[in-house]
Amino acid sequence: MPAAPSPRPAGPVVPMQGSGDSLSGRMLGEELRRLREQRGYTLADAARVIRASTSKISRLERGQNPVKYRDMNDLAAFYGVSREDRAHLDQLHQQVGNEDLIQRFNDVTPTFLKRLIRLERTAERITVYEPRVVPGLLQTEEYARALVRLIEIYRSDRDIELLVRLRRERQSMLDGDFPVLAALIYERALYQPYGPAEMMATQMRYLRDAAVKGKVSVRILPKHLISLPTPIFHLRFADGEHQELAYVEHANSANYITQRAELDRTRRQLTNIRENVHGRERSVASLEDAISYWEQVAAEEQLG
Template sequence: MALRPNPTLRQRRVGTELRRMREQAGLGGNQLARELGIHAAQVTQMETGKSGISVERLRTIAAACLCGNQPLIDALADMVSERGKGWWEKYRGTLSTDFLEIAELEANAHSISTWATTYVPGLQQTEDYAAAMFSRFTPSPPSHDLDARTSFRMQRKEAVRHGKTPYASFIHEAALRMQFGGPRVLADQLNHLVDDSLAGRISVRVVPFDLDTFPGGGENIMFIEGPVPELATLQMDTAMGSMYFDAQPSLTRHRDVFARLNSVALSEPESREFIRSIEYEMRGKYA
């Protein structure tokens, strides 16, 4: 079987979980290779996602590593059985891998939570707001790249909005006031957030400036729950692009962040009223 030159995020995640199984069992790569009757290089290839793996081999590895976490094993078996390509693949070669991997995460999520501190989450952006966001980069992307990024973001949004994945959005007041595209674009964006909340598919809750807490760091983050807790993923926006975290201590810490947000954020009705007040303020700037 030919090696994958560019394994996807989920293919790499299967490999990561296989490595964790092996390490928790106290086995080296050479030891596991002997147990399986294969070369040590093949273990490395499986653990980096460069080599595919059958369900049978997955279960053999789990048994060799004395892994008794059957829900995790079954969830990984489902992942290695996946066939077909997602809608985002048509953008491969046009957009960077960062874009595609976020869409892949969202498509397989069992629930999504976002914490936005500097701008409205991508999954809730209007087309004008998204275009203004992408235009702010220096140097500015060429028009065809800007159009592709914006179109991709709108397709991501629609995929989540028309799916069945629960989505909880926590937004800091700072993100609600950042005027990407100017007051008119922001006012329309805020109106769109209220519509999202009223539709009942997305929970939108605000953390205002006057709250005496700021859970977590200052980055925009997305927490993706998988079929089992061990397969959750944290995605963080940074100036250098997206970063992904799947170590259990990091997942536990950020589950706590969202628990704290849930306890301190305004209720959904209060949040809608708060967002409306800023919208009216923005509309007053160009009335």
């Protein structure tokens, strides 16, 4: 596949260090307090906006209570914050969510994945290429469970269920406007059996529905083409000194690519894949073909 020229990368990304959910919560609360006082509003004024008590607003601003995204959104609109301040609020809220997720699953989350979780919700765009499986951010619960059992063969049933919950809860970040997710999937991965045919059919339907609704961009790389053997996870950030990072995941480890030459090479690889994937309609048709295949296999399994 031909390689297209790429823009000059912005430089390395230094992964954000964990600070604990209490610190992130206090930072968000302090910012909300600053914005309120800057505009001359009282605790009572803010309380009326989110239909709460003044004591609740006080606890939110001290970081003692978690701030719901809806409440933060309503307060930001009431305060008439600038675009820059709003982006800062969103980033702080995402960091709180990241730290909470890490804390709840701390004992089963490998260090390399903690670093990714801290970064991915602050990204503007995520591009993932998968040659063997459905990307983790688009997996159904049963499909994720089958993969975790295959990879984490020494884990207890409790740990496996926690890892499955972690995979699923990471997907909640796609409910917002950012990050935007683009999934590039090698067609052969759609036919790789990781469990019963009905489970595979359900996973393909889920992937098809995501592509049709336009929530994410799903593009299929035709199976007759030569595929890169290694998955790639690329994050692009909206601003800051360091604007991108690439991540290559292995079974029990990962490499974070931050050096300019390696980033450039990885970006060219993704460009090559994008130039050869099916368009939206043909990609959806490929998913429909996979659904039909697995439904037929499931029917044959039932007949014995």
